[in-house]
Structures are given as structure tokens and as C-alpha cells.
Amino acid sequence: GQQLNQSPQSMFIQEGEDVSMNCTSSSIFNTWLWYKQDPGEGPVLLIALYKAGELTSNGRLTAQFGITRKDSFLNISASIPSDVGIYFCAGQKYNNNDMRFGAGTRLTVKP
Amino acid sequence: EADIYQTPRYLVIGTGKKITLECSQTMGHDKMYWYQQDPGMELHLIHYSYGVNSTEKGDLSSESTVSRIRTEHFPLTLESARPSHTSQYLCASSEYSADTQYFGPGTRLTVL
Numbered sequence: 001g002q003q004l005n006q007s008p009q010s011m012f013i014q015e016g017e018d019v020s021m022n023c024t025s026s027s028i029f030n031t032w033l034w035y036k037q038d039p040g041e042g043p044v045l046l047i048a049l050y051k052a053g054e055l056t057s058n059g060r061l062t063a064q065f066g067i068t069r070k071d072s073f074l075n076i077s078a079s080i081p082s083d084v085g086i087y088f089c090a091g092q093k094y095n096n097n098d099m100r101f102g103a104g105t106r107l108t109v110k111p
Numbered sequence: 112e113a114d115i116y117q118t119p120r121y122l123v124i125g126t127g128k129k130i131t132l133e134c135s136q137t138m139g140h141d142k143m144y145w146y147q148q149d150p151g152m153e154l155h156l157i158h159y160s161y162g163v164n165s166t167e168k169g170d171l172s173s174e175s176t177v178s179r180i181r182t183e184h185f186p187l188t189l190e191s192a193r194p195s196h197t198s199q200y201l202c203a204s205s206e207y208s209a210d211t212q213y214f215g216p217g218t219r220l221t222v223l
Contacts (some may be wrong), residue, residue: 031210042117042201042214043154050210086151092210098170099212101154 006089006102014110019076021105023089030094032065032072037086037104046087047074079109114138117202117215124192125223132187132218134202141207143185147171148199148217160185161207192222 006023013019023032031050035043047058049065049072056063062075072089089102115136124130134143141162146154146169156169160179174196175189185204189196199219203212 033211035214040217040219042203042217045211045213048211088153090212098156099210103153104151106151 004089004091004100004102006105008105009103010106010108012108012110013079015079015081017079019079019083019107020073021087021089022071022073023091023102024071025091025100026070027091028069028093029091029100030069031092032063033090033092033099034061034063034072034074035088035090037088039085043088076107079107081109081111083107084109115202115204115213115215117200117218119218120216121219121221123221123223126191126193128192128222130189130192130220132200132202132220134185134187134215135183136204136213136215137183138204138206138213139182140204140213141182142205142212143179144203144205144212145169145175145177145185145187146201146203147173148201150199154201158187192220194222196220197222 033048034046037043047063052069054065060077064073086104086106088104092099118133143160145158148154155171157171157173158177160166166177199217201217202215205212
């Protein structure tokens with residue numbers, strides 16, 4: 001299948017620091033999505049990317065759809081304690097119902 | 112904000128019981144999905160539906176079954192629960208022509 005490799009697996013940062021995480025694949029995807037999941041809850045959509053090279057922001061979050069269509073990046077600027085959670089990337093091919101998820105990046109923010 | 116609901120949120124049952132996990136959405140989405148997720152791990156698709164009377168199996172083999180009699184409902188049933196079924200079950204939906212999936216809050220199932 002189309003494996004998504006998400007890194008880093010976990011991050012421990014100080015409040016106020018910037019965060020970067022990425023997702024790579026050996027396959028091309030037409031859509032990249034980034035979700036955040038709090039403990040005991042379902043994933044919540046943060047950013048959706050539909051075009052190679054696209055750079056999209058949502059508040060302090062910025063995500064990019066890689067030019068090769070095989071990767072995506074998520075950056076969080078000036079982290080705050082409520083950023084704590086697990087961030088998942090997801091990729092989907094065009095007209096395909098099989099969305100693949102990365103294994104997640106667990107973010108811990110120390111005040 | 113997505114309007115997709117799951118009940119129960121938490122369930123602890125004994126081995127051999129039959130259970131149904133409910134999922135409903137009020138967005139009129141044609142596509143619905145069930146994922147299984149172990150704590151802190153990636154999501155695995157176990158069932159999906161294109162619309163009413165459509166059900167398909169996902170990439171992860173599952174002993175559960177689903178039905179789609181109404182657009183807004185996509186219940187998942189386990190005929191005889193086992194400890195290996197202990198997991199979190201997440202329901203999601205999307206528009207037919209869109210890739211973005213919206214998730215419910217999940218049902219955390221524990222089978223003793």
C-alpha cells in the first residue's frame with residue numbers, strides 16, 4: 001500500500017518555540033490533509049492542501065504540499081500549551097476512497 | 112465545525128456480547144467511513160460507504176459489519192465481541208466529490 005512516513009514520532013518543546021513536522025511517501029497523492037487529535041477525541045481537520053506547491057496558513061499553522069506530490073510539511077509558530085496533541089498527516093489519491101494516515105507526531109509543549 | 116456524532120463514547124462489555132456502535136451525521140454527506148485506532152497509533156480503515164445501500168471493506172480486516180440504510184446513519188456491529196476488538200473506533204464522513212473527511216469523537220471499546 002501507499003505507506004506514509006511521518007516524522008518526528010514525538011517532540012518535546014518549550015512554549016514559544018516553533019515546530020516542524022513532515023510526511024513523506026513513495027507514492028504521489030492528490031490531496032494532503034493535516035489533523036490534530038486530542039486524547040480520547042476524534043481527529044480535527046487543521047489544513048487541507050489540494051495543489052502541488054500550495055502553501056496554506058491557518059493562524060499559527062502553515063502547511064505545504066510538496067512539489068513532488070510525495071510529501072507535505074506542517075509548521076507551528078510560537079507554540080502554546082494547547083498545541084499539545086497528536087498531529088496526523090493524511091494523503092489521498094484522486095477519485096480514490098482510500099485515505100492513508102501517517103503514524104502521528106506526538107507534541108508536548110512545556111510551559 | 113463538523114456535525115458528526117458517535118454513541119456511546121465509552122463501552123465496556125464482556126466477551127461474546129453483540130454490540131452496535133452508532134454514527135450519524137447531519138451534513139448530508141454521501142460518503143462515510145469507520146476507522147480503528149489503537150491509542151496513539153495511526154488510523155486503519157475498516158469499512159466505508161459511498162451512499163445508501165453501499166458498503167465496502169477497508170484495508171484492515173475486521174470481523175465487524177456495517178449497514179447504510181439511511182444517508183445520515185452508518186452503524187457498525189460486532190456479533191460476538193472479543194478482547195482483541197478492544198480499540199477506539201472512529202467514524203468519519205465526506206462529500207461525494209471531496210477528499211476532506213470530518214471525524215466524530217470516537218467510541219472507546221473495551222472487551223473484557
